[in-house]
Amino acid sequence: MIEIKKYGAIDIGSNAIRLLVSNVIVQEGKETQFKKSALIRVPIRLGADAFVSGIISEENVSRMIDAMEAFKLLMKVHKVERFKACATSAMREAFNGEEVIKKIFEKTGVKISIIGGKEEAAIIASTDLKELIKGTNSYLYVDVGGGSTEFTVFSEGKMVTSKSFNMGTVRLLNNSKAENKEIFENVERWIKKNTKDLKRISLIGSGGNINKLFKMSGRMEGKPISFVYLNAQYQFLKQMSYQDRISELSLNPDRADVIIPATKIYLSAMKWSGATKIYVPKIGLSDGIIKSLFYETL
Structure with a gap:
């Protein structure tokens, strides 16, 4: 049945x-x-x-x-x-x-x-990650939004800690350099503190921008993007004008600007945690909402 x-x-x-x-x-x-x-x-x-x-x-x-x-x-x-x-x-x-x-x-x-x-981070963390986080490896899950970014640390298949920061792409575009510097410094401290004792750590990225970057990479589903590739892509995107990102890369106008700060967030998280690769499952807040709706009816 x-x-x-x-x-x-x-x-x-x-x-x-x-x-x-x-x-x-x-x-x-x-x-x-x-x-x-x-x-x-x-x-x-x-x-x-x-x-x-x-x-x-x-x-x-x-x-x-x-x-x-x-x-x-x-x-x-x-x-x-x-x-x-x-x-x-x-x-x-x-x-x-x-x-x-x-x-x-x-x-x-x-x-x-x-x-x-906190609730947003919890809903996102409830999404189906078990295939990725199983085993003895550690992961830093990074969900980049327009207003905030949620960070969740997993180790040996279990959630260790989670935090939401006001480090969203739209916010970063509208903030002053001093404000952005302070935000990045706060996140750097948190990531280093919560990942320093973890070995073999990788990133898991979610959000529209990392999904687009993954699609542009041509990687097979389930395969990670390397730090080296993502950094090269970041440098390539930065040297292009906003108009060229739309006309030459076919990015949507509301994606062509935010993709730069989004890539910087993922790269920074990889650098501070020591991760050399990032996995990109197609999950996010909306997937978590669907799961919560289903389990509410049980």
């Missing part, structure tokens, strides 16, 4: 808003499978509002309302049974964040939960 459930996850990030629709395949005597059915990404950069002016603009509130209405229709077509919407760093910090989610609920019926950094 096989049962297929359909769940939806809405991830309201600082650089984009995403809808993930997944099939949850339940079969007696077998492990539950989570298969992605559709992923829709809308480039509404809330972080450009929240991290500069401190409020979500009326224009972006209107765009969010339209996006939620569109997502509702898409979920209806996909016959989604249950869904959950979570907002992260930009909405956490916007002075009008609570007001915005109330307005969106009144207009669309979509209830949005603004989650804290």
Whole structure:
């Protein structure tokens, strides 16, 4: 007997808003499978509002309302049974964040939960990593978003510690050099402190930017990217203009700028932890939301 459930996850990030629709395949005597059915990404950069002016603009509130209405229709077509919407760093910090989610609920019926950094890290860490983290090796899981980056240390198949830092790509683009320097120094201290006694450590990277970098590398799924390759790619991207990254590399306009600070974060984490390679499974906050929805029903 096989049962297929359909769940939806809405991830309201600082650089984009995403809808993930997944099939949850339940079969007696077998492990539950989570298969992605559709992923829709809308480039509404809330972080450009929240991290500069401190409020979500009326224009972006209107765009969010339209996006939620569109997502509702898409979920209806996909016959989604249950869904959950979570907002992260930009909405956490916007002075009008609570007001915005109330307005969106009144207009669309979509209830949005603004989650804290620790909760975000916990949801991400709950994603299916067991195939990667099994054995005696150690891993530093790095999920880079627009407003924050979540770091989780795994050793011998278990989570050791986790922390969220205000080190997101959109935030770094809008901060002063002094602010960014301080953030990087704080993260460096944390990573070195929590990885110093670990041997054979590798990175696990998630987020849209590392997925794009992995795709550009031409590597087979499951194979890691080396520090040497990623650093060479970073230097190559930096020397190109924003326009050239769009026209020559076919990057989306809202990806062509943030990919630079994102690559720097991954490289820095590799350097500070001593990792020489980074694995890139296709997982993130939305995958964690789907899993949490399923386990809530058990």
